[in-house]
Amino acid sequence: MDQLHFQIVLGTTLSVSTFFFMSRPRITFLLGAVLGIIGCILTGYLTYKWDLLFSLTPGTADIGKVLDTAEYIHFKPFAHVPSYVSGMFCGYLTVRYRNAQISKLMQGCAWFASVVLSVIVIYVPTPWNQGHLPTKMVTALYAGLHRVVWSLPFWWLHYACVTGRGGTRGKVPFSVSLSLSLQTLEFIGISVLSMTLALLLNITCESPIDTLDRMVFRSVDKRIMKELNNSTTVKKPPLSEIIENNHEKSRL
Helix, strand or coil: CCCHHHHHHHHHHHHHHCCCCCCCCCHHHHHHHHHHHHHHHHHHHHHCCCCCCCCCCCCCCCCHHHHHHHHHHCCCCHHHHHHHHHHHHHHHHHHHHHCCCHHHHCCCCCCCCHHHHHHHHCCHHHHHCCCCCCCCCHHHHHHHHHHHHHCCCHHHHHHHHHCCCCCHHHHHHHHHHHHHHHHHHHHHHHCCCCCHHHHHHHHHHHHHHHHHHHCCCCHHHHHHHHHHHHHCCCCCCHHHHHHHHHHHHHHH
């Protein structure tokens, strides 16, 4: 119950902070920074205290520890507060300084810094994912900081695309970023399997039953069609006769 209350309070605070960002930017910046720092420290501290992993890594055969890391860190909202706050800051700064004049040199430095930070976050744990796990202190530091560090390169990428400095990347639709490889492969696999099974079902069941139905009830169908044709070929009386009959009925 305490955990539920914590999540409600945290979610409410972040929602209110986001809502009042434009009207109270300084207070919101301060509150967001405090929440982000608390999220980083809490994630690193719990990782160190409970001897968890730096992330959901394939570098260990201890499935229990992987599940504990997912349950107690990865699926908890406090671990993702720093990256959320980082994105909130990025959105505000993009709107606030959208028309800022930035030299080509500064733009190049921003692209370079974004690439460097991304490479660091991705490739630093490479030996760890191969089984050479780091010490508890390094694990705690990486666990507490890697999410917010990973979000920082997207500051410039987002700003550059919004302000027309992103080149071809700025013209790519956002849906491309949402097409995750695992979900896409799963969708394609399920679709192909469903159509294959549907074809087999049609060949083995639907088509034979449909053919048998037409063979058995062909005579009945012919009789019904003949009756329908006869009913449609019945001659109707001429219009003058119909009018005269109606007049006679009205006199009576």
